[in-house]
Amino acid sequence: MDNVINWISDNQTLLVTYAVKIVVAILILVIGKFIANAIANMMSKGMRRKEMDNAVISFLSGIIKALIFIAAILMALSHVGVQTTSFIAILGAAGLAVGLALQGSLSNIASGVLIIMFRPFRAGEYVEAGGVAGTVDSINVFQTVMKTPDRKVVFVPNSQITSRPITNYNREPLRRIDLVIGVSYSANLSKTKDVLMQCLKEDERILAEPEPVVTVTNLNASSVDFNVRPWVKGPDYWPVRWDLLEKIKNELDANGIGIPFPQMDVHLFKQEQEEKAKADK
Structure with missing residues (x-):
């Protein structure tokens, strides 16, 4: 116990320095998250003023929020003393491994980008996509949210939508x-x-x-x-x-016009009776 107290006493300056760095790093994360939310909300309001589709707004806002928060995490790690260059390299290698393991999820993200770019449907339109028929509620990073006529909420993976035919019932008036x-x-x-x-x-x-x-x-x-x-x-x-x-x-x-139902004529042949009649003769 005495050794610990002596070590703390000898390294007070170092401990205070690291404590300050950790507090600043936490503040960077908090402020980064606040800025990410603020910028995403500002973008959403600006896109709504331009009457952009709600599905596009939610998709772009989610991506911008994620990118800004990732940047805040890297800044916080850099302030603590972590070498972000090597950290980014490690992240890249880990990202490659995770990407191979999560090919389906990455496919959903790429499909979501394609849906936003080519706009086969918009929020509020009734479509048949990915084997589901319903009204489009929103387009997220991984899935598209649809509401069926009987008020069920269905989350359809984006890759499932882009890999099948899409029927849009509201695009034409x-x-x-x-x-x-x-x-x-x-x-x-x-x-x-x-x-x-x-x-x-x-x-x-x-x-x-x-x-x-x-x-x-x-x-x-x-x-x-x-x-x-x-x-x-x-x-x-x-x-x-x-x-x-x-x-x-x-x-x-x-007007006396009949709507027929399927009919079939059945002919019965009484073979035994006919043979008996012939025998009697």
């Missing part, structure tokens, strides 16, 4: 509703076409341009199929589709 309506072979085709077209004209949400189309598309085994293809604004797609199906069914019924 108009959408076409594709319906296939089958009617009986006994139905008058001209009358059926008029009834279907009248259903389209009576709905104000259906656009006159592009012009809706009603055509015979197929002669099935038990039905004549009509293609019914009206155009609507994007937000009206599902409400119009649901209402149109109900209206078409009611109008076809009101």
Whole structure:
């Protein structure tokens, strides 16, 4: 115990110097984190004023915050006396090893950059990407957050999105509703076409341009199929589709036009009875 006290007494200046350095290093980290948050918030506000996409804002802000904080860590280590040059070399070697072990994560980061650069979708758009259909909430460094119509939150890895086809349902202002309506072979085709077209004209949400189309598309085994293809604004797609199906069914019924179901003719041969009748003769 005496030796420890004597060592502390002999090295008071050195201990005070290192204590001050450690305190300053901690202050550098605290201030660096504060600056990182402040700059990220300033960038976010500036990008929002320019009406940039929220997904882009969250992605860029996260990267800037991480880079500034890493710089603060290097400055703090340098102030304590750690040789940052060799430390950076060690980090590089460790980064290579970690990179090989975390190829999937790095792929997600690269995919996130590609999504931000090429903008196949924006926050608030309804898309089908990575095997998930939903509204884009945000694009993060590793994953894209999507909300499904039944209010589930799904985190989809960015690499999974860029490696598959992406369907954006909101990029174009108009959408076409594709319906296939089958009617009986006994139905008058001209009358059926008029009834279907009248259903389209009576709905104000259906656009006159592009012009809706009603055509015979197929002669099935038990039905004549009509293609019914009206155009609507994007937000009206599902409400119009649901209402149109109900209206078409009611109008076809009101006009005596049947919607057939699959039918099969079954022929029964009473072979034993026929053979017995022949034997009696």
